Amino acid sequence: MMSLHTITKPSTFHFLPKKPSRKPLKTLAPIHSLLQYNRKPQLSGETPRVVVITSGKGGVGKTTTTANIGLSLARLGFSAVAIDADVGLRNLDLLLGLENRVNYTVVEVLNGDCRLDQALVRDKRWSNFELLCISKPRSKLPLGFGGKALIWLVEALKNREEGAPDFILIDCPAGIDAGFITAITPANEAVLVTTPDITSLRDADRVTGLLECDGIRDIKMIVNRVRTDMIRGEDMMSVLDVQEMLGLPLLGVIPEDSEVIRSTNRGYPLVLNKPPALAGLAFEQAAWRLVEQDSMKAVMVEEEPKKRGFFSFFGG
Numbered sequence: 001m002m003s004l005h006t007i008t009k010p011s012t013f014h015f016l017p018k019k020p021s022r023k024p025l026k027t028l029a030p031i032h033s034l035l036q037y038n039r040k041p042q043l044s045g046e047t048p049r050v051v052v053i054t055s056g057k058g059g060v061g062k063t064t065t066t067a068n069i070g071l072s073l074a075r076l077g078f079s080a081v082a083i084d085a086d087v088g089l090r091n092l093d094l095l096l097g098l099e100n101r102v103n104y105t106v107v108e109v110l111n112g113d114c115r116l117d118q119a120l121v122r123d124k125r126w127s128n129f130e131l132l133c134i135s136k137p138r139s140k141l142p143l144g145f146g147g148k149a150l151i152w153l154v155e156a157l158k159n160r161e162e163g164a165p166d167f168i169l170i171d172c173p174a175g176i177d178a179g180f181i182t183a184i185t186p187a188n189e190a191v192l193v194t195t196p197d198i199t200s201l202r203d204a205d206r207v208t209g210l211l212e213c214d215g216i217r218d219i220k221m222i223v224n225r226v227r228t229d230m231i232r233g234e235d236m237m238s239v240l241d242v243q244e245m246l247g248l249p250l251l252g253v254i255p256e257d258s259e260v261i262r263s264t265n266r267g268y269p270l271v272l273n274k275p276p277a278l279a280g281l282a283f284e285q286a287a288w289r290l291v292e293q294d295s296m297k298a299v300m301v302e303e304e305p306k307k308r309g310f311f312s313f314f315g316g
Contacts, residue, residue: 040077041291043166050154050168051290052187054211056203058174060195061224064260066171067095067269068280069191072287074129075271078166081120081157084133085150085183086173096123097267098131105133106153110145116156125272130165146178147185154186176210184211189218191251191290195225196237201245208246220251220295222286227256239298249295252286254279 053066063086070082083106084092093099104119121131132153150170158164172183184190190211194204204221211219223239230236239253257279263270270280289295 041288043078043291044293047166048154048158048164048168049166049189050170050187051189051191052170052172052184052216053191053193054172054180054184054207055193055200056174056176056180056207057194057200060193060200061222061254062174062193063091063095063171064264064270065191065193065222065224065254065283066092066169068271068283069287069290070129070167070169071096071123071126071269072271072284073167073291074123074126075284076287076291077128078291079128079163080167080169081130081132081165082169082171083150083153084131084171085179086171087135087179088137089173090133090135090137092171093121093131093133094267095264095269096131098123099267102131102133102136105135106149107135107145109153110149116153116160145182147182150182151186176207180207180210181214184214184216187216190216190220192219192221192246192248193224194221194242194246196223196231196239196242201237201242204246208248218293219248220290221246221248222252222254223250224254225256226253243298250298251289251295252282253296253298254282254286 053062053069055062063084066082070080073080082092082096084090086092093102098121101121104114106119108114109116109119119132121133123129123131154168157168168186170183170187173179192204192208192211194200208219221242223242226239227236231238239250243250255278257270257277259270259273259277260279263273263277270277271284273280276284285296
C-alpha cells in the first residue's frame with residue numbers, strides 16, 4: 001500500500017503520518033482538511049469586501065497584519081487595495097517598501113490636485129495589490145474630512161474604469177477617537193488584532209462593542225505574538241482563554257517570530273520570504289480564511305510538567 005508523506009505547497013507545509021490508518025473513515029477527514037490548501041479559495045460574499053483592521057491598543061500588529069494579509073490576497077489571485085487611514089503617522093508604506101513612490105494622497109484627491117488613479121501606488125511585485133495613503137506624514141486633515149469622505153473614497157474605488165477590487169483593507173489608527181470612527185464608517189466587516197495580554201484584551205473588548213454599535217457584526221480576531229513555551233509555563237494566556245474572553249471567531253494565530261522585525265526594517269513583508277517564515281505561513285492561512293469567511297478552532301496547549309528536584313525522590 002502506498003504511504004502518505006509530506007504534502008508541500010508554496011505557502012505552507014503539512015505533514016501526514018507515514019503509516020496510513022487501518023480505519024479509512026477516520027483518516028478521510030484530516031486528509032481532506034489538509035488538502036484544502038492545494039486549491040484556490042472560493043471568494044465568499046459581495047465584492048468589494050470592505051474590511052477594517054483594528055485593535056484599539058497601539059503596537060499589537062495592525063499594520064503588519066494589513067500588509068501581510070493584503071499581499072497574501074494578491075498572491076491568491078484577488079485584487080486588493082490597502083488604505084492607510086492613520087493620519088500623520090502612516091507606516092504601511094514603510095512595511096511594504098513603497099515609501100519612495102507615494103507622491104499623492106487622498107487629501108490631494110479631495111482637493112482636486114490629482115486623480116484617484118495617481119494616488120494609488122501599484123506594487124511592482126504583485127500588480128493586483130495597491131496602496132492608498134490618506135495623508136502625508138506629520139500632516140493634518142482638513143476639518144471637513146470624516147466618515148463621509150472615506151465612504152466617497154470607497155465608492156470611487158468601486159466605480160473605477162479598471163473595475164472594483166475584490167478587497168478594500170483599511171488600516172485603522174490606534175485609539176477610539178475621531179480617526180477610529182472615520183476608519184470604521186465604510187466597513188462592513190472587521191478583523192480585530194490582539195495580543196494575549198490583559199491590556200490589549202481590555203481594549204479589544206471595548207473596540208468590539210464600538211464596532212457592533214456601528215453596525216459591523218462580522219468581526220473576527222487574529223491573536224498575534226503567541227509563544228507556546230510561555231503558555232505551557234502558564235506565563236501567557238492561551239488562545240482558548242483569549243477566545244473565551246472576547247467571544248469572537250478566530251481568523252488566525254500568529255506566533256512570535258524574529259523575522260517580523262527583519263522584514264519590517266527591509267520593507268519586505270513576511271509572506272514574500274523564501275523559505276517562508278512561520279508567522280508568514282500563519283498570515284497566509286488567515287488570508288485564506290478571510291476569503292472564504294471561515295474561522296479556525298483553537299487547540300489547547302498541554303501544560304509543561306513541573307521540574308522535580310533532588311528531594312522529590314523522598315516525596316518532596
